Amino acid sequence: VEETYIMVKPDGVQRGLVGDIISRFEKKGFKLTGLKLFQCPKDLAEACCWEFIDDFNLFNIYLQWLQEHYKDLNSKPFFPKLIEYITSGPVVCMAWEGAGVVASARKLIGSTDPLQAEPGTIRGDLAVQTGRNVVHGSDSPENGKREIGLWFKEGELCQWTPAQAQWLRE
Ligand code: GTP
Ligand code: MG
Numbered sequence: 001v002e003e004t005y006i007m008v009k010p011d012g013v014q015r016g017l018v019g020d021i022i023s024r025f026e027k028k029g030f031k032l033t034g035l036k037l038f039q040c041p042k043d044l045a046e047a048c049c050w051e052f053i054d055d056f057n058l059f060n061i062y063l064q065w066l067q068e069h070y071k072d073l074n075s076k077p078f079f080p081k082l083i084e085y086i087t088s089g090p091v092v093c094m095a096w097e098g099a100g101v102v103a104s105a106r107k108l109i110g111s112t113d114p115l116q117a118e119p120g121t122i123r124g125d126l127a128v129q130t131g132r133n134v135v136h137g138s139d140s141p142e143n144g145k146r147e148i149g150l151w152f153k154e155g156e157l158c159q160w161t162p163a164q165a166q167w168l169r170e
Contacts, residue, residue: 003033003095004102004138005147006109010089012134013037017126018092021135024108024122025096029168034095034148034157040087069150078131085131095148095157102144105137 006025008018026032066083067074073082096105110121114133117124127134138144148157162168 001097002099002101002141002144003097003148004105004141004144005136005151006094006096006105006138007136007151008092008094009086009132009134009136010091011085011132012126013090013092015126015134017134020126021122022092022094025094025105028104028108029164030096030098030101030105031160031162032094033097033159034093034152036093036152036156037090038093038151039090065150069147081131093151095152102138102141106139109135109137 006021008021012018012021022032022035063083066086070079070082073079076082098104108122110117110123112123112133113130114123114127115129117127119125122135123133138147
């Protein structure tokens with residue numbers, strides 16, 4: 001089954017957009033299989049502003065985890081700012097399931113730069129800048145599985161059959 005990892009970033013949570021964002025995937029007809037609010041521990045968030053902390057501690061584990069999540073981006077000049085942004089407040093972590101969900105979710109989210117995103121998309125309707133683009137979505141089915149594995153523990157995901165299933169697909 002195809003799965004994608006969707007995350008409401010700290011700006012989306014602070015701006016009260018969580019319900020709207022969840023609602024768009026729900027109404028589309030995808031199946032929610034995981035949902036939690038996650039707050040990066042405060043000392044880790046502060047430590048994220050530092051270039052290097054060599055100790056084997058929780059911070060390093062968390063940073064490695066974020067580097068793994070953003071493994072294609074960790075050499076980019078904006079990477080430290082991205083880590084600071086993502087750890088700046090609570091995020092809402094979600095796993096969504098359904099045939100074609102990865103590409104469809106990317107369409108619902110819209111272009112990385114909210115000013116280029118089409119009206120009707122999440123970023124097109126709700127954001128103005130790449131560095132504050134309110135939501136993350138996996139870019140391939142492989143990354144969907146990989147990211148769900150990074151952000152959720154076993155037992156946090158829920159397998160269920162929505163009552164509307166027979167009305168969504170013939
Ligand atoms: P995600 O769904 O969040 O992965 O966005 P994306 O797939 O549309 O973009 P990409 O994976 O290339 O970049 C990940 C995130 O890094 C973006 O969503 C932005 O939050 C951030 N980012 C990307 N490019 C820039 C940039 O040039 N400047 C800043 N400040 N942030 C960037
Ligand atoms: Mg991406």
